[in-house]
Amino acid sequence: MSRPNVVARHLVFTFLACVLCVAACEREARRYKELPAAANRETGVRVTALQPGTAQQVAEVDSPYQQNAWGLGEGKRLYSAYNCAGCHGLNGGGAIGPPLMDDKWIYGAKSDQIYATISQGRPDGMPSFGGHIPTSQIWQLVGYVQAMSGQVEATTAPSRNDDQMSALPESRQSRQSPIQTGHR
Amino acid sequence: MSHLQSILHPAGIEAARISQLWWTMFWICTAVWIAVAVAALIAIRRGHRAAAVHVPDRTIVRNVATAAAISIVALIALLSQSVLIGRALNTLRSDDALRINVTANQWWWDIQYDNPVPSLRVTTANEIHIPVGKPVAFNLFSNDVIHSLWIPNLQGKIDLVPGRRNELWLQADKAGVYRGQCAEYCGLQHAKMALVVVADPPDQFEYWLAANRASAPAPVTPEQQRGKDIVEKGPCAMCHAITGTLAGGRSAPDLTHIASRSTLGAAAIPNMHGYLAGWVSDPQGIKPGNRMPPPGLSGEELQAVLAYLETLK
Numbered sequence: 001m002s003r004p005n006v007v008a009r010h011l012v013f014t015f016l017a018c019v020l021c022v023a024a025c026e027r028e029a030r031r032y033k034e035l036p037a038a039a040n041r042e043t044g045v046r047v048t049a050l051q052p053g054t055a056q057q058v059a060e061v062d063s064p065y066q067q068n069a070w071g072l073g074e075g076k077r078l079y080s081a082y083n084c085a086g087c088h089g090l091n092g093g094g095a096i097g098p099p100l101m102d103d104k105w106i107y108g109a110k111s112d113q114i115y116a117t118i119s120q121g122r123p124d125g126m127p128s129f130g131g132h133i134p135t136s137q138i139w140q141l142v143g144y145v146q147a148m149s150g151q152v153e154a155t156t157a158p159s160r161n162d163d164q165m166s167a168l169p170e171s172r173q174s175r176q177s178p179i180q181t182g183h184r
Numbered sequence: 185m186s187h188l189q190s191i192l193h194p195a196g197i198e199a200a201r202i203s204q205l206w207w208t209m210f211w212i213c214t215a216v217w218i219a220v221a222v223a224a225l226i227a228i229r230r231g232h233r234a235a236a237v238h239v240p241d242r243t244i245v246r247n248v249a250t251a252a253a254i255s256i257v258a259l260i261a262l263l264s265q266s267v268l269i270g271r272a273l274n275t276l277r278s279d280d281a282l283r284i285n286v287t288a289n290q291w292w293w294d295i296q297y298d299n300p301v302p303s304l305r306v307t308t309a310n311e312i313h314i315p316v317g318k319p320v321a322f323n324l325f326s327n328d329v330i331h332s333l334w335i336p337n338l339q340g341k342i343d344l345v346p347g348r349r350n351e352l353w354l355q356a357d358k359a360g361v362y363r364g365q366c367a368e369y370c371g372l373q374h375a376k377m378a379l380v381v382v383a384d385p386p387d388q389f390e391y392w393l394a395a396n397r398a399s400a401p402a403p404v405t406p407e408q409q410r411g412k413d414i415v416e417k418g419p420c421a422m423c424h425a426i427t428g429t430l431a432g433g434r435s436a437p438d439l440t441h442i443a444s445r446s447t448l449g450a451a452a453i454p455n456m457h458g459y460l461a462g463w464v465s466d467p468q469g470i471k472p473g474n475r476m477p478p479p480g481l482s483g484e485e486l487q488a489v490l491a492y493l494e495t496l497k
Contacts, residue, residue, distance in 0.1 A: 032468040035480050081435045082422065132422055134477045162329070163346070 027156055030070045031136075038135050039115035047107040047116065049180050061112040065143040069156050075144025076158050076170070078137055087125065091167035092148035097125060101148045101167075102176065109151065109178035114142045123183070150175035189363040191336040195383065196356045198273055198339040205269045212258055273340060276319040276353040284312060285323045288331035288344040288366070291373040291474060292437055292450040297393065298323075306396045307425070309437030310450045311380045315389040316359045324350040332368035335381050341367045356383035363451065372473040378451035399428025400440050400496050411492025419479045420489070426496065436475065443496045449474065461490055 039045065039061050049055075065071025079085055087097030098106060107117045118138050121128025129138060147157040150173035157171040187193035194200040287294040297306040314320045324333060326344040334341035339354035356362075366377040384392060403409040415421060416430040423436035431439070445455055449471050453459045462469070465486055467476040481489060 030473065032472050033466075033478060035478060131418070133419055134480060137477055 026067050027069050029068060031064075031068070034064075035134055035136055036064045036139055038119065038130075038138075039112040045108075045112050045116040047113055048182060060110055061115075063111045063115070063139045063143040063146070065140050066111070066146070066152055067156055068143070069158075071140045072143045072147050072152065072156060072170075073158050074137070075140035075142070075147070078133075078141055079144055082129070082133065082141075084141070091165075092145075093167070100145055101173065103149065103179050104181045105178050106181055106183050108180060109146070109149075111139075111142050111146070114145050115139065118142065144170075147171075147173070149173060149178075151178075187337065188361065189336055189365065193337060195358040195360055195362060196338040196354055198276070198354050199337055200357075201269050201272055202340055205265055208265050209262060212262055216258065274342075274351075274353055276355055278319045281319045281321045281353075282315065283321045283323060284314075285325065286312070286333060286344070287325040287327055288333070288370070288377075289327045289475075290329065290371050291366070291377040291471075293333075293377075293379045294327075294437070297396075304397060306393060307427075307438040308396060308441065308445070310378075310447060311382065311445045312364075313382045313384055313389055313392050314354075314356055315386040316356050316383050318386065319353055319355045322352040322354070324352060329370050330368050331366050331370045331377070333364060334367035335362055335364035335379075337362040338381065338383075343368055356381075359383050359385055361446075373471050376450060376452040376471050378447075380446055380451055395444075396441050400426045403492055403495060405491070407488050407491045408495055409492075411488035411490070414481070414485050414489050415492060418481075418485075419477070423476075439493065439496060441496055443494050457490065457494070460493065461486065464489060464493075 044058075063071075065075065080090070087095055088100050089095045089097075092100035094100070094102075098104070105113075107113055107122060115138055117126065118141055119128065119130035121130075143152060144158075146152050147170040150157075150170075154171045157173070158169060159171045160169040191199065191203055191206065194203045283298050285294075285296040285298055287296075293310050293312075295308045295310070295312055299305045322333070324342065324344040325348075326346045328346065330346070331344040332341050333344060333352065335354070337360075338356055339352060342350055342352045344350060360383055362381045362383070364379045364381055366374055368374075370377065403412045412429065415424075415426065420439075421429075421431035421433055423433040424439045425432050425434060427438075427440040443455070447453065448455050448459060448463050449467070452471050453463065464479065465481065466478060467474060468478055
């Protein structure tokens, strides 16, 4: 093999390593100061798939913390701190509130639909957190709620707890295909 | 020079014992060092001349035996002093001692003065008042990771371990303000996890305790009232508690008497108007990574909240 070829290979390798590092930055970034916008379709978000006539498609808005391990970890901490666990169960197994680790979604599994559910509240018990907690924390909770049923990358989702766990860590949850069930 | 945080200026019987051990070790080690240095200097001065001098075997044996004996005596002195003081530490006991629950969190201290009568309990944060001349017991807990409580002027350090209660006894013999610190690496803001310990004369301590049992005073001016509304309806109440108001969060420092405390952010900054404004508007700028998110208040809302918080004496 000729020498320039080796140099080119090294250059390509270095470039790829840099690209990988940059990709990893998003996962590790700790975005303490930001206050992201509320889900921009919050008021117009659809919580059902049924539409009259031809279905209108609107661009989905993902949680800004979907690729961010710190944000999902914060979501996990807040899930206990704001007592989501009180109704939905510590690992999302459900109790007085519906389970979050299964494939059934009453008001939709998309990021902005979950955002709207947390922010607006839902009938029969789900409190409305909008205005009570910062938008950044709602988005972190959205990311964590998705992690509970394996909807985010396993490399980003929280892994095992410091203390004993009765369930599999979020990073090892099998990915559920969401089913829209609606309110019954 | 202030001795807020110094083991060399003990203000209580336990710290005095530790300090005594330290000085014993210091002087014995100094003596050893001087002896070794002198011996080395003599050897250097003699140089090659020494090789020519014949030293009888008996002298060598005698010198080595003397040095070994002195070393053994010094080591035993150090060891026995260390064992005796180690055993004497944390043996203060008293049946009617004041008991204070200290719960470490990332990165602040939750302080509760226990009482069988719930209305007589006092909850505060990052500032402990104790009476001078009485043994005080700390019940130590942790909510997340292992921390360690160290108030050098008063006592040695002891860990706060999740799922476990540790006990630390101390007694302040001199009134004053001391500083304690987390002494076990506990995460990003470990360095800014400190606390203030105020040793008051007993009557002054009782006065402080009574004042802190009271609920928060009602707001007087319209601006203070607006501040209270924002605190109760906005993000603050989700984590902070203010007794006597609708704010009942339990995952952040209790704010009922925040204006009477001398520091903010677990002794990260002094509690003054400008610092408080900075903390409320940009906590992540002062202590990055701490659990308080930027609350996103407008300028007018911030001023109202500050006006209200400063009434919470």
